[in-house]
Amino acid sequence: MLASRRFLPSISLLAAFEAVARTGSVTAAARELDLTQSAVSRQIKALEEQLGVELFLRERQTVRLTLAGDSYAREIREALRRISSASLNLRANPHGGTLNLAILPTFGTRWLAPRLGGFLRKNPGVTINLVTRLSSFDFRLDAIDAAIHFGHPHWPGAELTFLMSEKTVPACSPQFLREHAISKPEDLLDLPLLHLTTRPDAWEIWFAENGVAFQSLHGMLFDQFATAAQAAVAGLGVALLPTFLIQDELKRGDLVAAIDREIESRDCYYLAYPSERADYAPLAAFREWIEAEAKS
Structure with missing residues (x-):
């Protein structure tokens, strides 16, 4: 422990280094930190002496990161961000009990967020x-306690709790359906198909399970279900969407099934979390709650 502390600079030295590295100027860093230029320069010098590495190249009135300094700056910037985030979380909840949860965008906004009030009422x-x-992502490198995962039951270094499966349906706007004759699955091959970048083979699987042969499939690409659904509402094509995520559009009639051929996805939703955090009280409470919500 004593040996490692030799390579653990103080926060003030690291903050000065990060500010100069980011702004490219001792003057700008001094202004940001409310210090004098000479004080910042001394801190940078002290850090270099402690590490035994030159972090900046001095050229007249300017400074420029060395290759080693550039690599170090990236890691220090992330470390300072995590320290700041942890401090902010502690200030927001000084008695502990903070749960940092990574979510999938549409799942989070359409399924999870409307239900979260129930969890918070039970766990004030x-x-x-x-x-x-x-x-x-790697839980060791990110300050995340748990994540919503869609895919196979595999996440290196993490435990997985099953939440739910899903069914998908080809969906389009009512106007689009009126303008195109769709009576069998192969009719969709001649129509514009909307694809998700996170599920690049979804349409291929749908056609295969419906016994339709095809050469290749093309169409617009979207990175989120919400935008793909909105494009389908706007009449841009047919999107293959999870039915539980488009319930509102189906009820309003903004979207309809292009053809009544739901299929169950091969992948499922899970709650992923690092093994060493499994007994963390807020996570354990959330895991129990979301399992029950998913089953209901």
Whole structure:
């Protein structure tokens, strides 16, 4: 422990380094930190001496990061961000109980968010922070306690709790359906199909399960269900959408099934979390609650 502390600079040194690295100017960093230029320069010098590495190249009145300094700045900036985030969370909930949850955008806004009030009423001491993540990440490198995962039951270094499966249906606007004769699955091959970048083979699977042969499938690409659904409402084509995420559009009649051929997705929704956080009280409470919500 004593040896490692030699390479643990103080926050003030790191803050000065990050500010100079980001602004490219000792003057700008000094103004931001409310210090004198000489004080910032001394802090940078002290950090370089402590690390035994030159972090900046000095050229007349300017400074420029060395290759080593540039790499170090990226990591220090993220570390300072995480410290700031942890401090903000603690201030917001000084008695603990903060749960940082990564969500899938449409699942989070359309299914989870409307239900969260019930969880918070049952667990008034817990604060939930929501961030969007479209793909898996390393829990060791991100200050996230748990994540909503859609896919196979696999996430390296994490435990998974099953939440639900889903069914998808080809959906389009009523006007689009009136303008195109659709009576069998192969009729969709001649129509504009809307694709999700996160599910690039969804249409291929749908056609295969409906016994339709095809050469290739083309169409517009979207990175979120919400925008794909809105494009379908606008009459731009047919989107393959989870029925539980477009209930409002179906009830209002903004979207209709292009053809009554629902299929069950091969992947499912899970709650993913690092094994060492499994017994963290806010996470355990949330896991129990969301399991019950998904079953109901």
